[in-house]
Amino acid sequence: MTTWQRGRELVTAERARQEGSLAEFVDHLRSGEVPTIRIPGTAVFLNRGKETAPPAMRANVERNHVRHDHVVILSLETEPVPRVPDDRRSAVDALGHGDD
Known part of the structure; x- marks a missing residue:
């Protein structure tokens, strides 16, 4: 059990x-350093918490260079x-920006 617990922590x-x-x-993203195209619609990204960026959202920006007009990050x-x-x-x- 301790091996499993330590592995999970790592x-x-x-x-x-x-x-x-x-x-x-x-x-x-807001700084404009990352060239992205805003596309219409809403994207919903599942995430395990509210502290880290969802991997799918990060991959979408880095690989496809797009972000949706509305983004929902859902954590259960x-x-x-x-x-x-x-x-x-x-x-x-809120993420701390007035237009959130």
Whole structure:
């Protein structure tokens, strides 16, 4: 069990390093340094948390040089209870820019 736990920690750390910070990635996109074409529509990217950039989003920008007009980064959390109150079922986090 300890080997499995340590292996999981190593894989998680490496994945976080490869994904990079979401805030830094968004700031990099907003700076205009990365030549991207904005395309109409909404893209939804699943992510394991709100700290790192989704790998699919990063790959889309780096390989296809496109980003959608609207981007939703969706992260799901399971709770160890049978019911979650309505006011705690969803949350929207801003990225710190006025036009989010």
